[in-house]
Amino acid sequence: xxxxxxxxxGELKRLASYKLLARSLAxxxxxxxxxxxxxxxxxxxxAPMLMFVDASIVLMLLVGASFYLEQQEHTIKSMMVLPVxxxxxxxxxxxxxxxxxLVTVAITCASVYFIHEISFKYVLLLLFLILAAVTxxxxxxxxxxxxxxxxxxxxxxxxxxxxxxxxxxxxxxNVIDAQYEWMAMISPSHAARSLFxxxxxxxxxxxxxLFSCMYLSFLAMALMKFVVYPRFKSRAAKG
Amino acid sequence: MSHAFSVQNLxxxxxxxxxxxxxxxxxxxxxxxxFGFLGPSGVGKSTTxxxxxxxxxxxxxxxxxxxxxxxxxxxxxxxxxxxxxEMPIHFSRMTALENLKYFSGFYKNRINFQELMERVGxxxxxxxxxxxxxxxxxxxxxxxxxxxxxxxxxxxxxxTAGIDPRNARTLKDIISEYRAQGGTVFLTTHLMSDVDxxxxxxxxxxxxxxxxxxxxxxxxxxxxxREVKVEYREDDALASAVFxxxxxxxxxxxxxxLRSKDIETIHSGETxxxxxxxxxxxxxxx
Numbered sequence: 378x379x380x381x382x383x384x385x386x387g388e389l390k391r392l393a394s395y396k397l398l399a400r401s402l403a404x405x406x407x408x409x410x411x412x413x414x415x416x417x418x419x420x421x422x423x424a425p426m427l428m429f430v431d432a433s434i435v436l437m438l439l440v441g442a443s444f445y446l447e448q449q450e451h452t453i454k455s456m457m458v459l460p461v462x463x464x465x466x467x468x469x470x471x472x473x474x475x476x477x478x479l480v481t482v483a484i485t486c487a488s489v490y491f492i493h494e495i496s497f498k499y500v501l502l503l504l505f506l507i508l509a510a511v512t513x514x515x516x517x518x519x520x521x522x523x524x525x526x527x528x529x530x531x532x533x534x535x536x537x538x539x540x541x542x543x544x545x546x547x548x549x550x551n552v553i554d555a556q557y558e559w560m561a562m563i564s565p566s567h568a569a570r571s572l573f574x575x576x577x578x579x580x581x582x583x584x585x586x587l588f589s590c591m592y593l594s595f596l597a598m599a600l601m602k603f604v605v606y607p608r609f610k611s612r613a614a615k616g
Numbered sequence: 617m618s619h620a621f622s623v624q625n626l627x628x629x630x631x632x633x634x635x636x637x638x639x640x641x642x643x644x645x646x647x648x649x650x651f652g653f654l655g656p657s658g659v660g661k662s663t664t665x666x667x668x669x670x671x672x673x674x675x676x677x678x679x680x681x682x683x684x685x686x687x688x689x690x691x692x693x694x695x696x697x698x699x700x701x702e703m704p705i706h707f708s709r710m711t712a713l714e715n716l717k718y719f720s721g722f723y724k725n726r727i728n729f730q731e732l733m734e735r736v737g738x739x740x741x742x743x744x745x746x747x748x749x750x751x752x753x754x755x756x757x758x759x760x761x762x763x764x765x766x767x768x769x770x771x772x773x774x775x776t777a778g779i780d781p782r783n784a785r786t787l788k789d790i791i792s793e794y795r796a797q798g799g800t801v802f803l804t805t806h807l808m809s810d811v812d813x814x815x816x817x818x819x820x821x822x823x824x825x826x827x828x829x830x831x832x833x834x835x836x837x838x839x840x841x842r843e844v845k846v847e848y849r850e851d852d853a854l855a856s857a858v859f860x861x862x863x864x865x866x867x868x869x870x871x872x873x874l875r876s877k878d879i880e881t882i883h884s885g886e887t888x889x890x891x892x893x894x895x896x897x898x899x900x901x902x
Contacts, residue, residue: 390710
């Protein structure tokens with residue numbers, strides 16, 4: 378447990394040294410400005426979208442950037458010869474990325490509360506946030522481990538956004554008819570966004586929530602076990 | 617004395633590779649010795665080291681670490697071994713002290729690294745970000761990092777590469793002292809002067825296979841010429857003569873030369889480790 382905390386502390390320190398923590402805070406400040414400029418009604422629509430963006434696309438990029446910066450320094454190899462398991466190393470990276478996401482989501486929550494007096498079930502939000510963030514961290518790792526550089530990973534993220542995120546956004550703005558929503562649930566992005574939308578709007582479609590939770594949990598576990606864990610070990614050996 | 621490592625018929629093939637990088641290699645490393653694992657680039661030295669430090673799995677053959685099957689050992693293995701990589705492996709935006717404090721915190725058994733940093737000349741630069749260190753300073757820091765847990769076995773990959781002669785001397789002294797205190801070293805290097813000074817036994821890796829294990833001294837004798845070359849002054853010019861080493865004590869011509877001429881040098885026909893490296897591996901040193 379002590380080593381796990383030490384790993385998380387080290388990761389956070391490392392992310393701070395790359396100024397990734399400062400960038401998360403800067404993003405949060407931009408969201409505050411957005412909420413200052415929009416109405417309470419619009420804030421209810423925008424808030425879940427911003428939370429979703431922070432817990433998915435931004436998180437995937439964060440995981441990728443952190444991974445490639447670490448690869449440049451060869452520190453992964455050094456971590457692999459410490460008396461800690463690969464699972465602990467990966468978990469510490471996911472938790473520390475989650476902390477950064479929590480910071481921006483907390484700023485979003487505080488903004489909509491203090492500016493528009495909108496509150497929601499924060500425990501449920503935290504649960505959904507963890508689920509969405511862990512799944513997208515696993516997706517971020519997967520893309521990073523298949524990519525050869527941060528540039529190639531960036532291209533894969535763009536492809537991911539076009540295939541999986543755009544349909545969800547088009548559904549949100551009614552460009553795609555709502556009858557096709559179940560098809561969109563296969564997208565991790567849409568599953569995550571529907572969770573945030575439900576908790577912010579206070580309209581709970583439990584079938585959809587249950588499906589999203591199970592789907593995201595299964596996807597995160599499958600990616601971590603069959604893709605991220607073996608490929609991370611192999612990449613670490615190469616240095 | 618026990619085997620620190622006993623390796624039997626070790627083979628390893630990288631995924632997607634068409635042939636094995638290591639082909640049924642067998643060797644043992646004795647406790648308390650400095651074992652030189654030598655060879656040109658790309659022949660399997662690093663692969664062997666990566667297998668021994670458990671970075672690579674999926675090998676065939678058997679590896680025993682102090683009698684225990686290496687595969688059955690968990691993360692506690694890293695409490696006992698120290699690994700000095702050739703490349704820099706520190707967080708470049710953290711200071712040397714922050715790096716060492718961080719890595720040291722993971723071990724149950726820790727050394728007082730201040731003393732070691734002072735010896736390798738890094739203590740006064742402890743608050744400098746590692747990214748601002750020179751190549752030699754990073755290499756010295758790698759060495760300190762490898763020693764943090766006072767390891768039972770130390771893996772070193774080119775430990776003196778890029779280090780100035782004075783600091784290289786210090787590092788070699790520390791390695792010798794470590795051995796004298798019972799530590800075991802698995803050394804991979806291209807620097808044959810390091811091999812000559814440090815190694816108790818060496819083996820060459822040639823295309824995934826091993827040559828016979830020997831001592832540097834025995835290799836120099838085996839690959840050298842059994843002769844003595846004498847250089848002397850004669851009529852203001854440099855002259856030389858070569859005598860067979862066998863029966864040199866009774867060689868009257870040799871003794872007459874020593875008595876009558878102004879001798880400048882006498883050399884036995886031992887060859888250098890560099891020449892042996894080239895002869896055995898067929899490769900040029902970088």
